[in-house]
Amino acid sequence: MAAPLPMPLRRGWVVGLFLLAVLLRLPPGFAKSDDEACLYNLRRSLTDPNNSLRNWTAASFAAPCNGFTSYLLGVTCNNGRVYKLGLSGLGLGGTISPHVANCTNLQSLDLSANQLAGPIPPELSALLNLAVLNLSSNRLTGPIPPQLALCAYLNVIDLHSNDLSGPIPDQLGLLVRLSTFDVSYNRLEGPIPVLLANRSGMAAALPRFNASSFVGNRGLYGYPLPPMRGKGLSVLSIVAIGLGSGLLSLVLSFTAVCIWLRVTERAAMMASEEGKIPHLMPEY
Numbered sequence: 475m476a477a478p479l480p481m482p483l484r485r486g487w488v489v490g491l492f493l494l495a496v497l498l499r500l501p502p503g504f505a506k507s508d509d510e511a512c513l514y515n516l517r518r519s520l521t522d523p524n525n526s527l528r529n530w531t532a533a534s535f536a537a538p539c540n541g542f543t544s545y546l547l548g549v550t551c552n553n554g555r556v557y558k559l560g561l562s563g564l565g566l567g568g569t570i571s572p573h574v575a576n577c578t579n580l581q582s583l584d585l586s587a588n589q590l591a592g593p594i595p596p597e598l599s600a601l602l603n604l605a606v607l608n609l610s611s612n613r614l615t616g617p618i619p620p621q622l623a624l625c626a627y628l629n630v631i632d633l634h635s636n637d638l639s640g641p642i643p644d645q646l647g648l649l650v651r652l653s654t655f656d657v658s659y660n661r662l663e664g665p666i667p668v669l670l671a672n673r674s675g676m677a678a679a680l681p682r683f684n685a686s687s688f689v690g691n692r693g694l695y696g697y698p699l700p701p702m703r704g705k706g707l708s709v710l711s712i713v714a715i716g717l718g719s720g721l722l723s724l725v726l727s728f729t730a731v732c733i734w735l736r737v738t739e740r741a742a743m744m745a746s747e748e749g750k751i752p753h754l755m756p757e758y
Contacts, residue, residue, distance in 0.1 A: 508576060509556040510535045513546070515573030516559075520590075526564040555579040562608070563587040570609070572597035582606040586632070589613060594638075599624040608632040610656065618657070620645045630654040634690075642667055642694075655683050663693025671697045 513535045517527060530546055538544055539551035550558035556577045562584050569592035570585065581603050590612040598604070599621035605628060614636040620643035622628070628649050638660040646652070647669025655670060670683055685698045695701075 509538050509579075510576075512556065512574055512576035512580075513538055513549070515571045515576070519569050519571035521567035522564070523567070524565045526566070527561075550582075552579070558582040558584075560584045561588070566590060569593075570595055570614075574598065575600035577601070578603070580604060581627075584608040585612070587611040591615065593617075594619055594622075594633075596621040598622065601625055603627060605651075606630040609636070611635045613637055615639065617641075618643055618646075618662075622646065623648055625649075626651070628652055632656045633660070634658045636660050638662060641665075642670065644669070646670060656687050657691070658686060658688060659690030661693070662688075662691040664695075666694060666696040666699065 513530065514532065517530045517535075520527070522528075527547060534546055538546055538549055538556060539554050541554060542551055544551045544556075548559060548561040548564075549556055550560070557579060558581060559574075559577070560582065563586070566585070566588040568590065570590060572595035574580070574583065574595070575597040578601070580601050582605060583598075583601070584606065586608045587610070590609070592614065593616035594609065594614055596619035598607070599619065602625060604625045607622070607625075607628060607630065610632045611634070614633070615638065617640035618633065618638055622631070623643065623645035626649065629651050631646070631649075631652065632654065634656040635658070638657070639662065641664035642657060642662060644667045646655075647667045666688055671688075683698070685700075688694055688699055
């Protein structure tokens with residue numbers, strides 16, 4: 475019988491098998507983790523009615539960066555790698571390709587003010603250096619991926635004015651670098667995570683996002699939004715209830731006094747009539 479493998483070696487085999495399983499589960503194109511696959515697949519997933527991406531060609535994807543420069547519209551490079559993608563306000567349609575995760579050095583992704591539809595790819599969580607995510611003013615649907623909490627360097631998450639649904643993931647409250655958070659004007663529902671709305675304790679020095687970050691979601695409730703109808707009482711409701719209770723007490727007290735006076739008056743009249751009866755009776 476062969477001798478058992480040493481513990482460190484066995485752990486290495488386990489880690490290796492795990493990574494292999496992860497790679498096998500990734501969609502085609504993820505095994506080649508480079509900027510070429512990122513840009514090529516992103517361009518395929520987009521429609522460009524204004525022909526703004528006319529220089530986004532297959533030939534240019536092979537070498538999108540020349541040191542710190544790029545000739546591709548909206549692409550910023552740093553040390554030969556794609557550093558920023560900024561395609562805001564170009565009238566682009568289509569969807570966001572999950573293969574954007576191949577741009578592993580990406581620190582800023584801005585696809586705002588377009589006509590993009592479909593979900594936010596949870597694969598964006600592979601962008602471990604991402605600091606800015608701006609997908610606002612599109613037509614995105616589905617939930618906010620909780621996997622975004624794996625992007626520990628995120629400073630900005632701007633998803634306002636879409637058609638996103640479901641709850642706000644509690645995990646996003648763990649992003650300690652987050653300074654801007656806007657999910658207003660979607661179809662989100664459920665309670666606002668406490669760690670995003672009212673940071674306290676160890677996170678007391680972190681920003682507290684005000685109501686403007688959450689307005690426009692009819693199913694969303696909790697601080698810092700005002701109480702929803704049916705979720706709590708407004709100040710006017712409390713005042714109205716107080717005035718109503720006071721008025722009811724006054725009416726009941728007045729009615730009780732009237733009844734007491736009426737009863738007292740009748741008793742006095744009956745006593746007076748009883749005193750007159752002997753004088754009216756004949757003597758025998």
